[in-house]
Amino acid sequence: MPEELQMALQWMEENGFVRNHSIRFASLYPATVEQRQGISRTHFTVVDPDLMRAWLGNDDASATGRVAPFIVTGGEGSQAGIWMDDNGVQRFVHLGSGSGSTLSCVLADNAVDFLRLLAIGYEEICWPEVFTLTPEDAYTNEHRGDEHAIPYRAPVEFRHWVESTFHVTVPRTASEIVTCVANMDAAFSDDPFWQWARKAAG
Numbered sequence: 001m002p003e004e005l006q007m008a009l010q011w012m013e014e015n016g017f018v019r020n021h022s023i024r025f026a027s028l029y030p031a032t033v034e035q036r037q038g039i040s041r042t043h044f045t046v047v048d049p050d051l052m053r054a055w056l057g058n059d060d061a062s063a064t065g066r067v068a069p070f071i072v073t074g075g076e077g078s079q080a081g082i083w084m085d086d087n088g089v090q091r092f093v094h095l096g097s098g099s100g101s102t103l104s105c106v107l108a109d110n111a112v113d114f115l116r117l118l119a120i121g122y123e124e125i126c127w128p129e130v131f132t133l134t135p136e137d138a139y140t141n142e143h144r145g146d147e148h149a150i151p152y153r154a155p156v157e158f159r160h161w162v163e164s165t166f167h168v169t170v171p172r173t174a175s176e177i178v179t180c181v182a183n184m185d186a187a188f189s190d191d192p193f194w195q196w197a198r199k200a201a202g
Contacts, residue, residue, distance in 0.1 A: 004111035028155035038150035058202035074126030076100030101126035104184035105191040119159040128181040131174035
């Protein structure tokens, strides 16, 4: 695991971001913030060794072992994780559930950019159609007309930690980091993870 991710997880552990429910996970918010509408549902979770076998339809460990999904990106089952490319370089990729999101591509080329992407704070980061919007605008559009909608709350503590620790800025939209998206059902894509997954699929 990249050092920057280890730093993030250690900081979350030390500052009360880890929650213990049916499984242990780390939210982008302190555990004192209620898990509710209006916050990012993205969270760090334990790696499920069976997920890649099911996602690729392939039991070959030489393929499935190259991806470690550990970030829940949507309520419909999508995840993100680390992929080892053919040159041995670690990249951060998205694995759409197929039953909802079909986003299947590289999200970031390094850990800091991936943390910056998470810190933007989309309610769900599995929908590429919102990547040109701010999380506030995406949330407003999603819940337009819902008189009971709770105001959006950005992950300000996590965002501040990312910016101050790595001396970077968190962009307003995901499109500033994810410059090319790919759909798992597409006939072709230039995205390297999409191409690898298509070849590795059983």
